[in-house]
Amino acid sequence: MADYREAPLATRPKTLDPAEYFNLSLDQRRAEEERAGLRAQLKRQYQMQLNNPHRKELIEDPALTRWVYARTNPYNHFRATKKTSLLGGLFGVVPLFVLYYVLKTDRDKKEEQIKAGTYDRKFKLAY
Numbered sequence: 855m856a857d858y859r860e861a862p863l864a865t866r867p868k869t870l871d872p873a874e875y876f877n878l879s880l881d882q883r884r885a886e887e888e889r890a891g892l893r894a895q896l897k898r899q900y901q902m903q904l905n906n907p908h909r910k911e912l913i914e915d916p917a918l919t920r921w922v923y924a925r926t927n928p929y930n931h932f933r934a935t936k937k938t939s940l941l942g943g944l945f946g947v948v949p950l951f952v953l954y955y956v957l958k959t960d961r962d963k964k965e966e967q968i969k970a971g972t973y974d975r976k977f978k979l980a981y
Contacts, residue, residue: 863937 860866868874878886903913924931932938967973 863940 900913900915903909964973
């Protein structure tokens, strides 16, 4: 943990704070153990339903249902942050300006060569 460096665009979760991570009180440890036990029970119940050879009904997993809903409706759950704005600019706007600059300078250079008579046209349309 000594080599860990903070990411520039993200903060460290409070659960990974070294001051809190190693110095847990008995109440906090008991609460974590209860949550882990509850998760294990839910996982076992789901696995039992999933692997039942006599199953005839559809198994509903609420977490999977929420995940699928969030994936099919991304704009309802999108939040603009510095990171998303930066990525949107880098991948949406900057390539358009770079492409415009490259095509415009190439066209201007070719136009100057045509006007000066130094451009060698490989495929002439008229003689």
